[in-house]
Each structure stands twice: as C-alpha cells, then as structure tokens.
Amino acid sequence: MDANLPILPNHPRVVIIGGGFAGLAMAKKLRKQQFQVVLLDRNNYYTFQPLLYQVATGGLEPDSIAYPLRKIFQGNPNLSFRMAEVLHIKPEQKVVETSIGDISYDHLVVATGSQTNFFSFADQEEHMMGLKSVPEALNLRSFILQNFEKATVSLSTQTQDSLINIAIVGGGPTGVELAGALAEMKRFVFPKDYPDLDMERMRIVLLEATPKLLGGMSEQASARALKDLKTLGVEVELNAKVSYYDGSILITEDGFRLPTETLIWAAGGERSVSQRNQQGQNCGWKPHPG
Ligand SMILES: Cc1cc2nc3c(=O)[nH]c(=O)nc-3n(C[C@H](O)[C@H](O)[C@H](O)COP(=O)(O)OP(=O)(O)OC[C@H]3O[C@@H](n4cnc5c(N)ncnc54)[C@H](O)[C@@H]3O)c2cc1C
Numbered sequence: 001m002d003a004n005l006p007i008l009p010n011h012p013r014v015v016i017i018g019g020g021f022a023g024l025a026m027a028k029k030l031r032k033q034q035f036q037v038v039l040l041d042r043n044n045y046y047t048f049q050p051l052l053y054q055v056a057t058g059g060l061e062p063d064s065i066a067y068p069l070r071k072i073f074q075g076n077p078n079l080s081f082r083m084a085e086v087l088h089i090k091p092e093q094k095v096v097e098t099s100i101g102d103i104s105y106d107h108l109v110v111a112t113g114s115q116t117n118f119f120s121f122a123d124q125e126e127h128m129m130g131l132k133s134v135p136e137a138l139n140l141r142s143f144i145l146q147n148f149e150k151a152t153v154s155l156s157t158q159t160q161d162s163l164i165n166i167a168i169v170g171g172g173p174t175g176v177e178l179a180g181a182l183a184e185m186k187r188f189v190f191p192k193d194y195p196d197l198d199m200e201r202m203r204i205v206l207l208e209a210t211p212k213l214l215g216g217m218s219e220q221a222s223a224r225a226l227k228d229l230k231t232l233g234v235e236v237e238l239n240a241k242v243s244y245y246d247g248s249i250l251i252t253e254d255g256f257r258l259p260t261e262t263l264i265w266a267a268g269g270e271r272s273v274s275q276r277n278q279q280g281q282n283c284g285w286k287p288h289p290g
Contacts, residue, residue, distance in 0.1 A: 011036040018111035055137040127247035165260040170267030171208030183232035
C-alpha cells in the first residue's frame with residue numbers, strides 16, 4: 001500500500017490525479033503548505049497540448065512540448081510524484097487503486113482532463129486519428145509520411161490521391177491550426193521530400209458541421225481564418241457533417257465525397273473515462289477542515 005511514499009506526520013495527504021494544466025496548478029498552490037501532495041499521472045511528463053499540432057506536422061520535436069513532471073517539483077520535500085494509471089477510486093476507504101498499488105488520501109483532486117469524443121463514429125475510431133497526446137501527434141506524423149511513401153510507389157493515381165489527401169473534421173482552433181500547418185507542408189516541405197508526387201493533386205479538406213470556423217470566437221476571427229486557409233489552399237467545407245467513413249472514403253450528409261486514408265478528428269472532447277467512471281463518488285477537492 002502507498003507506493004513507498006514518505007510518511008509526513010501532521011501533513012494531510014492530498015492526492016492529485018493528472019499532471020496537466022489543472023493538476024499542476026493545484027500542486028503548485030499547495031507545495032509550500034502544510035500538506036503532503038502526491039501527484040499521479042500515467043505519464044512522467046507534462047504535455048503542452050496547444051502545440052501538439054506542431055509535433056504532428058514536424059515543426060517541433062516532442063521534447064519541446066513535453067516536460068518532465070519530476071523536474072517541475074524538484075526541491076519540494078512535501079511533494080511526491082508517482083507515474084501510475086489510476087484505475088478506480090474507493091471513496092469509502094479514501095483510497096485510489098492504481099497500476100502501482102493502492103494509495104490512500106485525505107483529500108482527492110481529479111484533474112484527468114478530456115479525451116477525444118468521436119460522437120456517433122465511436123465504432124469507426126480505429127480509422128480516425130485523434131490529437132490529444134504526444135503519442136497521437138507522433139502517430140499522425142508517421143502515418144502521413146508512411147502514406148506518402150506508399151503513394152510514391154503506387155501506379156494508380158486514384159490510390160495516390162487517397163494516400164495523400166487529408167481530411168480534418170472540426171473547424172475549431174485545433175482543426176484550423178492543423179489545416180494551416182499541413183498546407184504549409186504541402187507548399188514548402190512535401191514537394192522537396194517527394195519530388196515524384198504531383199503535389200497539386202493533394203487536397204487538404206477541413207470539414208466543419210456549423211456555418212462558421214472557430215465557432216467560439218469573434219466573427220472577424222472566423223472570417224479571417226476562412227480567408228487565410230483558402231489562400232493557403234485548404235478546401236473548407238462548412239455545414240458539412242460527416243455521415244460515412246470507412247478508412248478510405250469520406251462522405252458528408254449533403255453528398256460531398258473525398259477519397260482519403262487520413263481522417264483527423266478534431267471535432268470535440270469529452271471528460272476522460274476516468275472522470276466519468278468516478279462521477280458521483282464524491283471525490284472532488286475539499287479544503288481540509290484544519
Ligand atoms: C490539440 C489541442 C490544442 C489546444 N489548444 C489550446 C489553446 O491554444 N489554448 C488553450 O487555452 N487551450 C488549448 N487546449 C485545451 C487545453 O490543453 C486543455 O484545456 C487543458 O489541457 C486541460 O487541462 P487539464 O489539466 O484539465 O487536462 P490535461 O492537460 O489533459 O491533463 C490531464 C492529465 O491527466 C492524466 N490522466 C488522465 N487520466 C488518468 C488516469 N486514469 N490515471 C493517471 N493519469 C491520468 C493525463 O495523462 C494528463 O496528463 C488545447 C487542447 C488540445 C487537445
């Protein structure tokens with residue numbers, strides 16, 4: 001029990017699950033106070049998600065956006081980090097069940113973030129690429145480049161098109177940034193790296209289900225994003241709801257079709273499974289009465 005954590009008398013133990021934005025902010029607030037803070041994360045690094053698209057498109061290497069969690073808290077004796085996947089919370093016993101054993105707590109903070117929401121396409125998830133973590137960003141980068149390699153040796157233009165076309169579903173900040181970065185790769189990187197392929201044929205299509213890009217932002221921002229993406233050569237399909245995708249052909253409700261082996265799902269998030277499983281178990285942060 002307790003993953004070999006130090007015993008700190010008179011320091012109520014606060015276990016924080018998740019070393020993302022929220023978990024780190026909480027840990028930093030508590031590190032100089034009379035608590036033993038135990039931060040748990042399935043990874044031993046913090047991910048700066050806003051720049052994942054740069055890793056996916058080769059603009060940055062993973063270590064530029066992933067930072068070792070242990071380094072952040074060096075020199076703080078009341079803070080411990082354990083790399084562990086939290087599997088279950090037992091609020092009656094004040095214990096979290098993890099991949100490295102049970103850990104007890106006095107107070108529990110659940111800051112496990114979100115995961116990709118594939119909505120009604122959950123059963124086709126295997127054909128789609130998400131962008132929420134460093135491994136997903138690297139998978140995406142590698143998948144695109146492998147498809148380009150395959151296209152180079154394909155004799156069929158139809159197959160080539162399907163291999164080099166890219167669909168991005170979701171015209172929020174992630175979809176817009178990614179579409180822009182891919183358009184720049186199409187212009188400046190791919191023609192040099194793949195001179196045997198006709199880059200004019202490559203289509204980068206951004207599909208958004210509502211009438212505008214960047215729905216949560218101002219009208220000017222939406223209009224500017226649309227204009228800039230079009231200038232970069234991105235095809236933007238508004239009011240376009242994907243109705244079918246089988247890994248090689250995408251079809252929208254109004255009949256738009258795109259042959260593509262690469263569908264990037266940037267259309268939404270939902271609370272992580274861990275948070276949903278813990279729902280109703282009274283495991284949120286409560287200040288210590290003392
Ligand atoms: C591609 C992308 C671009 C974004 N761009 C922006 C932007 O430009 N500006 C902006 O403000 N926001 C942006 N966001 C949103 C922002 O990143 C999130 O709002 C923020 O990360 C949420 O912080 P969090 O701490 O709740 O969760 P996260 O940062 O996701 O952290 C959750 C942590 O919990 C860990 N975890 C989850 N489940 C478990 C478990 N069972 N056991 C152990 N550990 C677990 C995970 O490994 C992770 O480290 C972007 C998000 C994405 C995906």
